[in-house]
Amino acid sequence: xxxxxxxxxxxxxxxxxxxxxxxxxxxxxxxxxxxxxxxxxxxxxxxxxxxxxxxxxxxxxxxxxxxxxxxxxxxxxxxxxxxxxxxxxxxxxxxxxxxxxxxxxxxxxxxxxxxxxxxxxxxxxxxxxxxxxxxxxxxxxxxxxxxxxxxxxxxxxxxxxxxxxxxxxxxxxxxxxxxxxxxxxxxxxxxxxxxxxxxxxxxxxxxxxxxxxxxxxxxxxxxxxxxxxxxxxxxxxxxxxxxxxxxxxxxxxxxxxxxxxxxxxxxxxxxxxxxxxxxxxxxxxxxxxxxxxxxxxxxxxxxxxxxxxxxxxxxxxxxxxxxxxxxxxxxxxxxxxxxxxxxxxxxxxxxxxxxxxxxxxxxxxx
Amino acid sequence: xxxxxxxxxxxxxxxxxxxxxxxxxxxxxxxxxxxxxxxxxxxxxxxxxxxxxxxxxxxxxxxxxxxxxxxxxxxxxxxxxxxxxxxxxxxxxxxxxxxxxxxxxxxxxxxxxxxxxxxxxxxxxxxxxxxxxxxxxxxxxxxxxxxxxxxxxxxxxxxxxxxxxxxxxxxxxxxxxxxxxxxxxxxxxxxxxxxxxxxxxxxxxxxxxxxxxxxxxxxxxxxxxxxxxxxxxxxxxxxxxxxxxxxxxxxxxxxxxxxxxxxxxxxxxxxxxxxxxxxxxxxxxxxxxxxxxxxxxxxxxxxxxxxxxxxxxxxxxxxxxxxxxxxxxxxxxxxxxxxxxxxxxxxxxxxxxxxxxxxxxxxxxx
Numbered sequence: 014x015x016x017x018x019x020x021x022x023x024x025x026x027x028x029x030x031x032x033x034x035x036x037x038x039x040x041x042x043x044x045x046x047x048x049x050x051x052x053x054x055x056x057x058x059x060x061x062x063x064x065x066x067x068x069x070x071x072x073x074x075x076x077x078x079x080x081x082x083x084x085x086x087x088x089x090x091x092x093x094x095x096x097x098x099x100x101x102x103x104x105x106x107x108x109x110x111x112x113x114x115x116x117x118x119x120x121x122x123x124x125x126x127x128x129x130x131x132x133x134x135x136x137x138x139x140x141x142x143x144x145x146x147x148x149x150x151x152x153x154x155x156x157x158x159x160x161x162x163x164x165x166x167x168x169x170x171x172x173x174x175x176x177x178x179x180x181x182x183x184x185x186x187x188x189x190x191x192x193x194x195x196x197x198x199x200x201x202x203x204x205x206x207x208x209x210x211x212x213x214x215x216x217x218x219x220x221x222x223x224x225x226x227x228x229x230x231x232x233x234x235x236x237x238x239x240x241x242x243x244x245x246x247x248x249x250x251x252x253x254x255x256x257x258x259x260x261x262x263x264x265x266x267x268x269x270x271x272x273x274x275x276x277x278x279x280x281x282x283x284x285x286x287x288x289x290x291x292x293x294x295x296x297x298x299x300x301x302x303x304x305x306x307x308x309x310x311x312x313x314x315x316x317x318x319x320x321x322x323x324x325x326x327x328x329x330x331x332x333x334x335x336x337x338x339x340x341x342x343x344x345x346x347x348x349x350x351x352x353x354x355x356x357x358x359x360x361x362x363x364x365x366x367x368x369x370x371x372x373x374x375x376x377x378x379x
Numbered sequence: 380x381x382x383x384x385x386x387x388x389x390x391x392x393x394x395x396x397x398x399x400x401x402x403x404x405x406x407x408x409x410x411x412x413x414x415x416x417x418x419x420x421x422x423x424x425x426x427x428x429x430x431x432x433x434x435x436x437x438x439x440x441x442x443x444x445x446x447x448x449x450x451x452x453x454x455x456x457x458x459x460x461x462x463x464x465x466x467x468x469x470x471x472x473x474x475x476x477x478x479x480x481x482x483x484x485x486x487x488x489x490x491x492x493x494x495x496x497x498x499x500x501x502x503x504x505x506x507x508x509x510x511x512x513x514x515x516x517x518x519x520x521x522x523x524x525x526x527x528x529x530x531x532x533x534x535x536x537x538x539x540x541x542x543x544x545x546x547x548x549x550x551x552x553x554x555x556x557x558x559x560x561x562x563x564x565x566x567x568x569x570x571x572x573x574x575x576x577x578x579x580x581x582x583x584x585x586x587x588x589x590x591x592x593x594x595x596x597x598x599x600x601x602x603x604x605x606x607x608x609x610x611x612x613x614x615x616x617x618x619x620x621x622x623x624x625x626x627x628x629x630x631x632x633x634x635x636x637x638x639x640x641x642x643x644x645x646x647x648x649x650x651x652x653x654x655x656x657x658x659x660x661x662x663x664x665x666x667x668x669x670x671x672x673x674x675x676x677x678x679x680x681x682x683x684x685x686x687x688x689x690x691x692x693x694x695x696x697x698x699x700x701x702x703x704x705x706x707x708x709x710x711x712x713x714x715x716x717x718x719x720x721x722x723x724x725x726x727x728x729x730x731x732x733x734x735x736x737x738x739x740x741x742x743x744x745x
Contacts, residue, residue, distance in 0.1 A: 327732050366540070
């Protein structure tokens with residue numbers, strides 16, 4: 014009898030397939046599928062864009078008749094409803110797949126276990142939960158949209174070991190430019206931008222840095238949608254980021270005709286939760302918050318930051334800007350991160366953690 | 380032929396012997412010695428207090444006649460001069476030791492290679508540099524005193540992932556109490572206190588926290604000497620730290636009769652470099668700087684901080700105090716740490732690094 018690769022290895026391959034769709038599938042999830050027969054991969058597929066076929070369909074097409082008796086590894090429960098494409102659960106049954114290994118159930122109320130149930134009822138062996146943590150991470154944006162109607166927000170910042178994200182200008186008032194971290198960390202940020210639906214910045218960051226917020230230098234990269242939070246529309250329409258497709262979030266009564274003339278889409282909202290809900294309606298599933306401290310503090314205080322990625326450079330600055338400036342609260346009420354990871358990146362260190370659970374079937378992460 | 384443990388393993392044993400003397404030998408260095416004959420340890424010794432015998436003497440005593448033909452592993456070059464004890468190099472020669480492995484040369488101008496030379500001239504095989512990095516770390520205080528006349532200063536702080544060492548009080552003005560890190564990190568701080576000659580704090584830390592600065596809860600621990608930097612002598616003599624043996628650093632003309640009545644030793648200095656030189660004269664070889672930000676910023680700006688140990692707790696506070704508040708300088712002029720290490724400590728992370736090289740034979744680290 015031949016030794017077959019274990020389920021975990023095959024699910025990892027499916028997760029790698031799914032990763033190809035990160036930042037490209039909203040409001041759909043990135044999904045990967047691998048079909049394995051007698052230990053051999055006979056089909057692979059990924060969902061790469063909303064409206065295009067699901068991962069299972071690509072994998073079944075590649076496998077053809079070899080799908081008969083195969084095991085399917087899918088990073089998300091196969092759908093059981095007619096959307097823009099027919100149900101994948103039915104396609105797996107029709108192809109004669111013998112077993113389906115699923116990383117995570119689909120929180121969409123039209124599926125939510127019904128896809129797995131349909132497979133079971135057709136006599137297919139179903140295994141649930143293999144590789145679920147990684148699948149949840151890949152699908153955080155989709156899951157946030159489906160269960161909370163707003164994007165999964167990740168605050169990314171790069172700080173010195175004394176906790177400064179930017180220097181003060183020589184007068185000690187505003188910010189001054191200057192990279193905090195090294196090349197490896199900057200490359201990682203480019204990779205994150207490539208995998209996120211949108212990047213958020215506040216007015217101060219646009220004024221100080223005039224950033225492009227692109228994935229420049231990244232082969233095969235595509236630019237995320239910039240979102241500028243600027244209640245009173247004071248950022249200049251001449252800023253690099255003010256281009257067609259960019260979203261400007263303002264107060265309800267703010268008039269920004271010059272920004273609109275530049276092709277900027279204006280989202281008007283009274284509160285931050287309302288603004289994020291409207292971004293969700295624009296199919297922003299993952300939002301990478303790149304600063305500055307004022308916007309980040311406001312979103313954190315409103316309970317709207319889900320994840321943190323802190324790049325720490327081993328150097329000391331002295332005076333400077335902090336990654337968070339509010340609210341005032343005692344140390345025991347500091348917000349603890351969970352699922353914390355540490356990773357050296359060149360000379361720097363990446364520390365990540367979650368403030369909220371990634372929704373599994375409802376908004377509370379359950 | 381028997382396989383003998385490699386030199387590195389035996390030097391590690393000598394380093395572990397030396398570690399017993401950390402914080403207890405100033406102005407002398409902590410030194411360890413292991414005597415090995417035919418792969419078997421026949422003698423061990425450590426220098427445990429100034430005025431008591433050196434490590435080599437203890438090891439030779441234990442070994443007796445078995446020192447003949449043995450290899451000696453010593454973490455510091457054996458002395459070649461008559462101090463309070465006779466030269467150890469001569470004792471090793473007299474005992475018939477065949478080979479001496481030395482981690483680091485002694486920067487003391489009365490030794491500085493002459494101990495190793497005396498061994499060579501007596502026909503003993505000498506190996507230099509085995510385990511030197513760890514030996515230099517153990518001897519940083521001694522080496523700093525000998526070559527620079529001031530202590531090796533390590534700034535230790537515990538901060539949240541948004542770079543805050545303390546919360547603000549509810550009015551947003553002063554500091555408020557509250558532990559930043561978990562039990563494992565606090566235990567490590569106690570171990571550091573046990574290994575340092577003195578602990579430095581500023582006036583603000585005494586006023587806010589009224590710390591004891593002891594090694595409470597640590598079995599076999601001994602308390603380091605507290606040093607309070609308070610230019611104008613404004614800290615209350617009733618503070619817990621104001622006890623016999625504590626050092627109060629003030630301006631030259633500050634009068635603190637009530638502190639002196641409490642047994643506090645007053646060091647008067649006009650500048651921080653002068654203050655550290657006077658602490659060196661008091662045999663403070665290692666100074667653990669435990670805050671606050673004002674004192675740390677002043678010492679850093681004066682170029683007097685040698686090492687940093689940052690404990691990072693994976694949580695977000697918001698508003699709060701930064702580990703450093705000065706000077707104002709652009710990001711490219713931030714001071715880079717070298718020999719950086721990362722170590723998880725329970726839920727927290729320890730990041731260490733050096734701002735200066737540990738002196739090898741002169742003050743520049745050469």
